[in-house]
Amino acid sequence: MATRMHRAHRVAGALVGSAVGDALGAPFEFGPPGRFSARFPSPARGARTEMCGGGPWEPGEFTDDTQMALLVASSLVDRDGLDEADLFDRFRAWAEADPKDVGIQTRAVLGSGQPWDVAATEHFRRTGRAAGNGSLMRTTPAAIRFSRDGRDVTMDAARRISALTHGDPSTGEGCAIFHELMRVALDGGDPLAAIPSALEACADEHRDRWATVLAPEWTPADVTESNGAVWPTLGQAVWALRNGRDFADVMRLVIDLGGDTDTVAAVAGGLAGAVFGMGGIPSRWASAVHGRVPGHGEKVWRLADLQQLATALDGGVQQNYDPGVIPRIGPTEVLPGIWAGNLDGARHSDEDFAVISLCRLGEPFPHQVHRMAYIADNDHNADLDVMLADVLDDMKALHDEGLRLLVHCHGGASRTGLVLRGWLVREKGMSVEEATAHVAERWPHLGLWNDSFTAALERLAARSDDEGQR
Numbered sequence: 370m371a372t373r374m375h376r377a378h379r380v381a382g383a384l385v386g387s388a389v390g391d392a393l394g395a396p397f398e399f400g401p402p403g404r405f406s407a408r409f410p411s412p413a414r415g416a417r418t419e420m421c422g423g424g425p426w427e428p429g430e431f432t433d434d435t436q437m438a439l440l441v442a443s444s445l446v447d448r449d450g451l452d453e454a455d456l457f458d459r460f461r462a463w464a465e466a467d468p469k470d471v472g473i474q475t476r477a478v479l480g481s482g483q484p485w486d487v488a489a490t491e492h493f494r495r496t497g498r499a500a501g502n503g504s505l506m507r508t509t510p511a512a513i514r515f516s517r518d519g520r521d522v523t524m525d526a527a528r529r530i531s532a533l534t535h536g537d538p539s540t541g542e543g544c545a546i547f548h549e550l551m552r553v554a555l556d557g558g559d560p561l562a563a564i565p566s567a568l569e570a571c572a573d574e575h576r577d578r579w580a581t582v583l584a585p586e587w588t589p590a591d592v593t594e595s596n597g598a599v600w601p602t603l604g605q606a607v608w609a610l611r612n613g614r615d616f617a618d619v620m621r622l623v624i625d626l627g628g629d630t631d632t633v634a635a636v637a638g639g640l641a642g643a644v645f646g647m648g649g650i651p652s653r654w655a656s657a658v659h660g661r662v663p664g665h666g667e668k669v670w671r672l673a674d675l676q677q678l679a680t681a682l683d684g685g686v687q688q689n690y691d692p693g694v695i696p697r698i699g700p701t702e703v704l705p706g707i708w709a710g711n712l713d714g715a716r717h718s719d720e721d722f723a724v725i726s727l728c729r730l731g732e733p734f735p736h737q738v739h740r741m742a743y744i745a746d747n748d749h750n751a752d753l754d755v756m757l758a759d760v761l762d763d764m765k766a767l768h769d770e771g772l773r774l775l776v777h778c779h780g781g782a783s784r785t786g787l788v789l790r791g792w793l794v795r796e797k798g799m800s801v802e803e804a805t806a807h808v809a810e811r812w813p814h815l816g817l818w819n820d821s822f823t824a825a826l827e828r829l830a831a832r833s834d835d836e837g838q839r
């Protein structure tokens with residue numbers, strides 16, 4: 370079934386995955402190991418998810434890791450490449466705007482009053498301490514931006530950006546290795562298989578220490594310093610990628626390690642997002658991620674903004690999506706407790722609906738419970754089975770909590786129909802034919818032009834049968 374995943378899904382997955390990891394790990398920062406699984410022994414798909422917030426952070430709010438990453442991203446896009454002085458200015462304006470969290474080393478360097486090309490080296494010379502993970506945590510956008518330029522160029526860019534705040538060259542080597550693994554992953558390759566060649570390009574005096582934490586036999590139990598340091602951060606992220614079944618599993622593994630959970634999960638989330646793609650990131654997490662960048666306007670960054678930015682970083686055109694005004698359809702109750710509509714029908718619906726969006730939206734919706742899972746209205750969805758199962762699982766949990774569900778896409782026809790039919794196949798045990806007839810009778814807008822949707826429903830029916838017999 371696998372359509373080869375389009376690069377755009379990996380690029381978006383990397384940027385969104387990193388922000389998701391940051392927001393997901395933030396409430397568990399500096400906690401003991403195992404706390405995530407203790408609090409969430411099974412997937413939390415209802416109105417309250419694992420994006421629980423805590424400390425100064427709202428549920429789904431990303432932290433300084435992503436704030437700095439967005440500064441890197443905007444500088445790279447605006448300056449069309451690496452302009453270190455510009456980036457350092459942006460960092461400094463951000464640090465002066467009193468963000469909720471700033472790394473100790475980053476704060477010291479940015480607040481030193483020294484120019485960009487000496488501040489970090491000067492700090493390192495004076496203190497001898499600079500091997501924190503604060504430059505690794507923000508490097509996903511640069512890893513995307515330089516991924517098309519080959520191994521040496523992307524590794525060099527990583528070192529230069531790291532050196533703006535982190536004077537210890539070992540941090541630059543860690544960022545350089547991360548960039549190379551990301552380059553390979555975005556190309557559809559296996560980042561774990563790229564470790565030897567990344568180490569080869571690593572500076573001689575740093576190679577052994579990096580080789581140790583990236584070796585297949587290394588585990589977090591072998592750690593020799595806290596994961597606020599750069600080596601265990603990348604080591605743990607790679608270990609989780611090696612051992613996780615899917616994006617969610619990688620996140621659970623790293624956050625359960627405790628310590629600097631937002632940063633380790635941001636690093637792991639970037640790599641895992643590139644490997645599993647946008648469709649592999651649970652929609653309940655991607656839909657919730659958001660935050661501001663202090664010192665850089667009032668804009669609240671959300672999923673759609675991150676996806677557009679990812680496209681721009683990879684050389685595409687960054688344009689705001691405007692769906693225009695379309696005549697409203699719905700919401701109409703098609704199945705018990707489940708309404709359907711088109712884009713504007715959903716946008717203007719009662720705010721107590723739990724909304725499941727399957728298309729791009731333009732302006733965000735006001736609804737409290739809102740899941741966004743973008744499915745293309747054609748036969749080229751790479752992860753249709755995974756996304757459909759994710760949507761249906763969330764719907765089941767929200768439905769069980771007594772919420773009214775509203776499923777919609779742009780026209781309310783084909784994608785909406787896919788999910789309504791999928792619900793009947795999964796929850797009512799109907800055949801695809803029965804489900805299609807059942808929906809068609811109650812929802813005249815049903816569209817059946819995507820053959821791949823019906824094929825996905827047949828696979829869903831076969832899997833549901835298997836599970837029923839077990």
Ligand SMILES: [Mg+2]
Pocket residue numbers: 432433434470631632
């Ligand atoms: Mg943080």
